[in-house]
Amino acid sequence: MARDPNVPDAFDVVTVVVLRRPDDAPEMSDEELDALQARHLAYRAELAERGLIVANGPFDAQSDPSYRGMSVFACDPAEAARLSAEDPSVRAGRLAYDVMEWWTRAGSLAFPLAGGPVGERRTMPD
Template structure:
């Protein structure tokens, strides 16, 4: 199964009001079985999420472009195909 990493970086003038619609968007992706993981960066500069079950990078880019963070211009979003590597206990 292919995975896609979406990196969202906050732009100057980021409006915190967009966080709730963004989280609702992620909840919808999760309900549709498309969201594998998500979370903010510890420094508050943005966050990332991992998509699964999509046919192509173009489809992942379309999902990222429909995110309220992108639609409002609050953040720049970039989707990349990502090879998810399983690691044993104690490995990075």
């Protein structure tokens, strides 16, 4: 069987974590939410400073308001899940997360703040 010409020869594979608000998120006062958000942002900033997150930010104008934001990690999915589980907002039950590998055409993504390559180059398995 011939290879589909629409499938790239190579892919760059990165780890993505999508944060979402669970249906059963606990209610909190405005003061508690503000303090939790500050801890969440500080934790994400620390991961970025350590080079573990190379792109990060909230969503807006999305079709499903439960989706809150996304991070591209410079580690494998298991490590990204472990790090995401330690996020203060996840620990408090205000956020949940989904971890996945994102395959994009080789060379189509760049992370200039990363200081080096992110993810790994792969070919599509037969």
